[in-house]
Amino acid sequence: MPKSPLILPSDPSFYELPPPPGSAPSPSLEERLSSLRDEDEEEEDRQEEEAAPPRAGTCDSHVQIFPDPERFPLAKDAAFTPGEHPVRDYARLRDRLRLDRAVVVQSCVHGTNHHALLDALEHLGAERSRGVAAVGPDVSDAELRDLNAGGCVATHFQMREPWRRIDWNDTGRIASRVHDLLNWHIGLQMDGRFLMEVEERILAWPGRVVLDHIGCFLGPVSDRDPGFRALLRLIDADKVWVSLSGPEVSDPQHPRYPHAERLARMLIRFAPERVVWGSNWPRLEAADPVRDRLRPDERHLLRLLDEWCEDETLRDRILITNAAELWRFPALSGETPAGETSVAG
Template sequence: MTKSPLILPSDPAFYELPPPPGSEPKPSLEERLSELAVEEESQAPDEDVPPPVPGSCDSHVQVFPDRTRFPVAVDEEDGPPLHPVDAYIRLRGRLRLERAVVVQSDPHGFDHRALLDALEQLGPEKTRGVAAIGPSVSDGELRDLDAAGCVAARFQMREERRRIGWLETDRIAARVHDLVNWDVDLEMDGRFLMEVEDRIRSWPGRVVLDHVGCFLGPVSDRDPGFRALLRLIDADKVWVKLSGPEESDPQHPRYPHVERLARMLIRFAPERLVWGSNWPRLVGTDPIKDRLRPDERQLLTLLDQWCEDESLRDRILIDNATALWRFPAPEKQASVAG
């Protein structure tokens, strides 16, 4: 075998050689995320997906569209990468879900333009919204949000920098209920629910807790926060989203800490539960690792395992969501002739 002649950097032909393997510049973060998104979509072409199950609902979705049109808050410039509505539409098709509830993202603060755009694109007959409401909101904005399909005010009380005062939550909960008949969507560390149990009971309307109660640490069925959750459910005050297990449990893909709580809630009050994908599920500081978490289809499989019964699963995905988010009763699937 003849050995190729050595070409030194001093020879002009050296710069005509192809680059050695591994010397190519590393792709940018956005390029890597785009490649992952293309890979995800290629796994299930849209044309091969059966039609959605009538009435099935994803109760927790956030969107992150083009920042030039929908800028994030000043302190969120390093926020999550692009996750536009059309990407979620493709995911919803693969999951065979018909309806969705879009929750105002934290990086957008009280600016609801991205939320309103998502509601318009997804369609008012199949979509509801949860708006982040601050003390300075006007009656006109509340009515506009209500007309666009919003049905609840979101209180983010989990992170200090995003909170409004608890006294303000009392006023806002009463105001949105009286003006537009909204409920409240609350995210907080469930370990401290007992400290605000009486306050939550005092709010008019229903209260929906995110992410299986969002217990940011292991708890037992005798933990004061979990016992407060059970009392609030028993009082017909609180509903719970079976969503975002990755928010409080790093042990994917089974999320044993969340699984134990979810199974207890399903046995205790299945009629007060809904399911949400928490798409795009960006909870860490590394977007690549976030994208490598179990996908939303696996989360639906977990719901199957937690319920242990198909009728319970359908109740959570369809019947409960229809009642909570004020959708019309779904059309029954046409029977297939034998």
Template sequence: MAKIPLILPSDPAFYDLPPPPGSEPRRSLESMLAKAATDDDEERERDEAGRVPDRPLLAGACDAHVHVFAEPGRFAYRDDAYTPKAAPAAEYAAVRRRLGLDRVVVVQSSAYGFDHGCLIDALEQLDTGPDGTSIGHARGVAAVAPTVSDGELRDLVAAGCVATRFQMRDPWRLIDWVETDRLASRVHDAVDWDVELQMDGRFLNEVEQRLLSWPGRVIIDHIGCFLGRVGDREPGLRALLRLIDADKAWVKLSGPEESANEPTRHGQQPRYRDVERIARILIRHAPERLVWGSNWPHPSAGDTEIDDGWMLDLLGDWTEDEGLRRRILVDNAAELFRFPALPDQEAPATGGEAPR
């Protein structure tokens, strides 16, 4: 019996062999390469369109931390040191629709200093319904100067702002620590605002008593914003847990890319394992004091591409429970940022001015 030589797929002659009896006709090498190229194009188009979250979204779900950077020339940046690329409100509105989120909290970026023109414009765009009226779905976090007037505070309340932001990280800091005590009391007494704080969480223990002395609630950015690796017994993390237990601090599960730790990769998406460990600790410790935010458009991510649908799915991985996910995305955000009740609840949504 004559021995038939073995022909491997790497040999061009392999594609000239007749197909086995009963099999489908074999595609040519050219057709397979063409299909592979088409599949790559389709996958690239899906990536460009953005990921839709795997888990169904919930009515009233809130993105509690985004920034808006208007089109060039509309609003001037504070200086030339920090000039993020444009990320206008209309662009975020498309992201919000894709993710299925109802509500949003726009946070004043230090790029604009104490000028709130871009913030107010973004709130107006994101809070306008199809009929042109306010629908009560957007809130703002301002960044007011120690010399802010009562009139400016009232204007910001009318625009939908419910808190002021203390950005205490260099080089973006706008005020000094010595000014925070009086300003926290001022905005609380004048317009019943809370304080949103961003600082290196490793040193929260050093300002713990100061934060406890402020009259309102303190909203901590970015899962504590620990700019370095921390263990479970680190003083900053233990201080954060104590502040939560004292009913003083809330935490945003946002911006893991703000951490100084290097991300790992999960397919095409980054994973921030150390930060995610802290998120899980906080969820086990006090889920009633947490909200979720995308940190869109991720101004500190550098060249790392971050998909907000993927980040929203991470919340589902951390919680592993639909009730916890609802609490963080809907209930906690509604309480903290004073959103009106959903239409099917006791008090229907009325929109307009942020409640005091």
């Protein structure tokens, strides 16, 4: 079937299309205040909610785990010391939020040592978790196969300073190796304002590419910005997916994150089949202790997703259907989705 021509949000005809769920304006001040008043009632019901079973198939697509550093030492050149945030703490959070599945992303502080990642995947369970490794150009085929058997389905390119560990010139070779050997995806974190500078490079990588943190635009951008236009072109080319995670990474305006919200709503409208959601737990990005204390909890982030979508069917598509396709989870019937190989390959 021929693809429809790409229509950018800056084109007036973009808004003449039937408004999909998630395109409505933000709630009014009165609605927000009403929501805050309802939080006390929600707190009273919290114990009952926490006892409820998870919603089948719902997925948190961006989690990092920081276990006991005595058992799982940090890399000698780790850019920061994260403290201890073990997998058991995340598992309790997952259950409170009634999430069913999780994708654990290798942290830069562990370098290319994946012992902590594999331990987390083992504890979370093969049917309920997937991993995103962070391999270097010298990784062996044997290590890649071991990571695949442990539940990994992608490798991560962290290209932000001071956390970057590989050179841009190595990315193409790594992407080709993991795709050809295991059919892995690529996870990518970079300042989205400069996507146009690496657009052709990304298009040349085989397989899918998943951009972290709503594209990780580390500064205000409009829909006419060259970086955002590059993102839309990459999505339209069936190359890129976007994780609606970490609004606090690019937007300091707690707790609504209006800049991140505007981008998220546009992406949901533009390609609802190419977005997933992630908590970014435990969210250790900010160096400002005030921002750390003000940072809302993950329940609030899920409520924001509800508002961005405003439609339960679309929300479930993002949390369940899209995530299952992207991360190769079994279908809810227990069968592997058509066209997908098992994680162990």
